[in-house]
Amino acid sequence: MKAGIVILDDSMIQNAVLVSVLRAAGHPAEACTSLPAALRLCREQLPRLVLVELVLRQGNGYSQASFLQRRTGVPAALMVSRQQPAEVRWARARGLCGVLPRPRPDEAVQQSVAAILHRLAVHGS
Amino acid sequence: MKLRHYGLPSVDVVRAGLQGELVQAEKMCRDWSATGNRQSVSALLKVLGGLALLGRLYRLSRLEAVTRQALRLLCDRPDGQRREVVAQCLRVFLYWNGALEPGRSALAYLGPLRSRVLEELRELDGEASPTDMARQYLALRDVLAGRKGKQDAVPTAARLCTILLVEESARCRPDEPLVVDVALRLDPLLAEVEACRNSGTPPRQALYAVVRELSVLYAAARLRCIDVPIPALRQALWLLFLLLRHHVGDWPADSLSVLMRQLLAVQYRLRPMPRGAAPDIRPVMRHTGCFLRTWRSAVAFSPTGGQEIPEPINEARIRDELRLDLQVLMRGVSAGGSGRDPAAVCSSLSKLHLNLHSLGRLTMAWWADSLQHAMLALLQSGTRGGPVWQSHLSGFRMRILPLPGRCAGLENGTEPLLAAVEEEAWRMTAVAVGPRTTGSQAGVAESAGCPGAGIPVIDQLSGGMNLLPDPALFFQRLTACESAHERGELIRAVRNELFVLEKGARLLGVPRIEALATVLATVYSGLDGDGGIPGDSGPDRSLLVALQRGHAGLLYRLDQAAAWQTVSRPQPVIEFLYRFMERRQKGPSGTGLAPPQRCLAINRRLQSLLQSLWTDAITKERRTLILTLMRDQARLLREMSEEVVNNGQP
Numbered sequence: 001m002k003a004g005i006v007i008l009d010d011s012m013i014q015n016a017v018l019v020s021v022l023r024a025a026g027h028p029a030e031a032c033t034s035l036p037a038a039l040r041l042c043r044e045q046l047p048r049l050v051l052v053e054l055v056l057r058q059g060n061g062y063s064q065a066s067f068l069q070r071r072t073g074v075p076a077a078l079m080v081s082r083q084q085p086a087e088v089r090w091a092r093a094r095g096l097c098g099v100l101p102r103p104r105p106d107e108a109v110q111q112s113v114a115a116i117l118h119r120l121a122v123h124g125s
Numbered sequence: 126m127k128l129r130h131y132g133l134p135s136v137d138v139v140r141a142g143l144q145g146e147l148v149q150a151e152k153m154c155r156d157w158s159a160t161g162n163r164q165s166v167s168a169l170l171k172v173l174g175g176l177a178l179l180g181r182l183y184r185l186s187r188l189e190a191v192t193r194q195a196l197r198l199l200c201d202r203p204d205g206q207r208r209e210v211v212a213q214c215l216r217v218f219l220y221w222n223g224a225l226e227p228g229r230s231a232l233a234y235l236g237p238l239r240s241r242v243l244e245e246l247r248e249l250d251g252e253a254s255p256t257d258m259a260r261q262y263l264a265l266r267d268v269l270a271g272r273k274g275k276q277d278a279v280p281t282a283a284r285l286c287t288i289l290l291v292e293e294s295a296r297c298r299p300d301e302p303l304v305v306d307v308a309l310r311l312d313p314l315l316a317e318v319e320a321c322r323n324s325g326t327p328p329r330q331a332l333y334a335v336v337r338e339l340s341v342l343y344a345a346a347r348l349r350c351i352d353v354p355i356p357a358l359r360q361a362l363w364l365l366f367l368l369l370r371h372h373v374g375d376w377p378a379d380s381l382s383v384l385m386r387q388l389l390a391v392q393y394r395l396r397p398m399p400r401g402a403a404p405d406i407r408p409v410m411r412h413t414g415c416f417l418r419t420w421r422s423a424v425a426f427s428p429t430g431g432q433e434i435p436e437p438i439n440e441a442r443i444r445d446e447l448r449l450d451l452q453v454l455m456r457g458v459s460a461g462g463s464g465r466d467p468a469a470v471c472s473s474l475s476k477l478h479l480n481l482h483s484l485g486r487l488t489m490a491w492w493a494d495s496l497q498h499a500m501l502a503l504l505q506s507g508t509r510g511g512p513v514w515q516s517h518l519s520g521f522r523m524r525i526l527p528l529p530g531r532c533a534g535l536e537n538g539t540e541p542l543l544a545a546v547e548e549e550a551w552r553m554t555a556v557a558v559g560p561r562t563t564g565s566q567a568g569v570a571e572s573a574g575c576p577g578a579g580i581p582v583i584d585q586l587s588g589g590m591n592l593l594p595d596p597a598l599f600f601q602r603l604t605a606c607e608s609a610h611e612r613g614e615l616i617r618a619v620r621n622e623l624f625v626l627e628k629g630a631r632l633l634g635v636p637r638i639e640a641l642a643t644v645l646a647t648v649y650s651g652l653d654g655d656g657g658i659p660g661d662s663g664p665d666r667s668l669l670v671a672l673q674r675g676h677a678g679l680l681y682r683l684d685q686a687a688a689w690q691t692v693s694r695p696q697p698v699i700e701f702l703y704r705f706m707e708r709r710q711k712g713p714s715g716t717g718l719a720p721p722q723r724c725l726a727i728n729r730r731l732q733s734l735l736q737s738l739w740t741d742a743i744t745k746e747r748r749t750l751i752l753t754l755m756r757d758q759a760r761l762l763r764e765m766s767e768e769v770v771n772n773g774q775p
Contacts, residue, residue: 054688062684070597086586090687093594 005113006045007031008038008064009053009079018051018109025110027117035064042072048117051100054080054087066094075120147218154218158211169199169214192217586629592619593626593683596676600669620649638682641695644702645675651706671705674698703730721766728759 004027009015015031022029030045032038042050050068054061065076077098078091088099098116100109150172157165173196195217198210592599592615599619606612623646630639648671678698685692703726732755 055690060684060688060690062687063681066684087687090594090683093590094684095595 004028004048005030006038006041006047006050006074008035008050008068009033010057011053014053021109022113025113027113035059035067038064038068039071042068042074046072047074049097049113049120050074050076051079051113052076054078062090062094062096065091065096069095069097075116077116151215151218154211154214158207161207166199170196173199173214173217586626586633590622590626593622593676593680596673596680599676600673604669616649616652620646623649635686635692637692637695638679638686641675641679641682641698644695644699645672645679648672648675648702648706651709667705668709671702675702721762725759725762725766728755728762731755732759 005022007015007018007022007029009018009031010033012031012033015033019029019031030041030047032041038050038052041047050065050072052061052065052068056064061078061080065078068074069076075097077100078087078096079100080087081101091099097120098112100112100116150169153165153169153172156162157169173192195210195213198213599615603612603615606615623642627639627642627646630636630642652668675698678695682692682695700723707726732752735752735755
């Protein structure tokens with residue numbers, strides 16, 4: 001199945017939950033736990049969006065999201081737990097296309113993803 | 126007519142006189158509470174204004190504060206809160222009744238004296254002037270207040286008249302409007318303040334005179350004797366009090382700049398535009414000229430007394446650049462109020478705003494930004510008349526309020542809320558530009574930038590940088606620059622960001638980022654030192670590689686900090702940049718990576734860094750000792766490395 005959204009998070013449980021939520025909303029999603037895997041997925045499947053977790057055991061979300069976006073041209077958004085204003089501002093400064101807060105109810109996640117995708121469709125990446 | 130000689134009445138007589146007044150005031154208060162009769166409010170305002178002035182003159186600070194609070198509430202007159210306001214007023218009268226105790230002799234004597242003067246003033250015929258009356262009244266007042274023998278500067282007749290009429294609530298001449306040329310009185314005082322600042326002496330005396338002047342105006346405004354914007358007066362007074370209370374020795378340039386700004390704003394707004402008049406850009410230009418003069422003198426202020434500071438980001442150099450911009454801007458402002466000049470001044474103000482912002486002088490940056498917007502508003506509304514100007518003016522006022530919460534409550538433009546927010550904003554402004562300390566608190570306040578210290582340093586860093594978060598774009602622009610001037614501008618911009626980052630990292634306690642930012646800034650400053658990047662050929666490849674490595678290392682660590690992770694050691698990148706700089710300065714040195722040679726290189730860098738530090742950061746004795754120890758260490762390291770080379774050991 002061609003992925004519409006790629007998820008990069010080193011927690012397999014979080015990945016499984018998010019993938020099921022996104023698929024339920026009609027977004028084909030694939031998850032991976034490492035940067036090389038995410039890079040390969042993005043190059044092969046050309047998703048519409050890649051979601052990167054901020055806090056990773058190896059590396060950090062800003063660097064990896066920015067790297068993926070720069071190398072593959074796929075818009076990247078950050079997944080954060082606290083949504084501090086400084087986090088949002090730095091994500092914007094790094095050129096990322098959005099910030100997705102979690103954990104949140106499924107509907108909120110779906111709405112956030114839909115909003116980001118709509119903005120990308122209207123304004124471009 | 127001569128003033129009758131007033132003997133000192135007994136305390137009982139005094140108490141009775143004042144109590145009579147207070148009883149009347151209480152009656153008016155209850156009447157207003159019961160019937161909502163607005164005429165009672167005017168009378169109450171006058172009584173409270175007089176009481177407040179008494180409290181200030183005789184340093185009854187608690188009474189004064191309570192009275193002013195009631196005055197403010199009553200002045201705003203929220204009909205929905207009439208009961209609370211009445212209760213507050215009655216409480217004030219109760220306090221004043223309680224103040225009439227034996228021992229409050231000065232207050233006691235003033236009451237009946239004022240009543241007598243009032244009677245005299247009511248009997249004045251058309252030819253008599255109240256000026257002499259006022260002068261004698263003031264002289265007696267000074268004596269009663271215990272300032273016997275002290276000769277104050279003789280005030281002008283107009284001022285005397287004003288003081289008396291303000292204090293007596295103008296009951297004697299109810300039909301004669303009180304015409305007060307407040308701007309003329311403030312002008313010489315402000316000029317004196319400016320002169321003191323230029324000569325480097327604390328303008329304490331002049332500021333006290335300004336306080337007295339503004340206090341009179343404030344009381345007069347509260348008593349509805351003159352038509353001036355009360356919030357502006359209140360703000361200026363509050364700021365003055367705060368500065369005079371906290372500054373004893375040196376006067377930080379920023380504090381005085383903020384104060385001058387506020388005083389000039391008060392002075393400007395004391396000349397209300399007549400209704401229906403076309404907007405006039407000349408006052409704004411004059412205001413801009415004052416701002417520029419103020420900032421020019423602040424730019425000339427050097428904390429080290431003019432000593433050259435050879436640090437990577439030389440603030441003196443940035444000030445020199447600003448001075449050049451200011452000179453151009455001053456020429457534009459002084460050229461007149463024609464249509465083209467304001468536009469040129471607008472664009473220059475915009476640039477000045479950015480420069481000030483990057484320097485961390487955000488109070489002045491706000492001012493420049495506000496002036497620019499005011500000019501833009503004038504340029505846009507010049508042909509459309511008064512109402513549009515008024516709407517732009519309210520927008521302009523909102524822009525000078527730095528509080529983040531200004532939007533929600535101010536859109537309906539209610540005066541009490543606006544006044545309260547303005548007062549809070551300026552209170553926080555005064556705190557933010559308070560005494561400079563070497564600790565982090567003042568730095569936080571200053572670096573927090575937005576006056577009011579409402580925006581944390583971390584938020585400013587995360588949202589305030591454009592070039593450092595996107596090195597690819599920066600290098601693309603750097604290589605695409607067509608002239609040395611353009612390249613220099615870009616490099617200056619990135620150096621400014623590094624400077625701000627260095628300060629912010631220091632305040633946030635992230636030394637690894639601070640150190641790397643400092644070294645990277647050193648690389649950039651070295652570009653200017655040795656002739657910079659050649660004008661036509663652009664940056665050479667080795668320089669680009671070094672800068673890209675530095676930027677990438679810094680950005681990675683910024684990402685780590687933003688993600689709340691432990692920042693990696695910056696030593697590899699720092700070592701790389703230092704070796705690049707040393708190669709660039711001295712040519713290929715053949716320096717290997719053996720530990721003794723690396724230690725020697727680090728030792729030389731430390732020596733160079735210590736020699737460039739300010740003498741007041743490290744005392745002379747300590748500095749000498751440290752350098753001695755380091756030279757000894759360098760000698761040992763050299764001997765070790767020679768021994769290694771001679772013995773052929775790695």
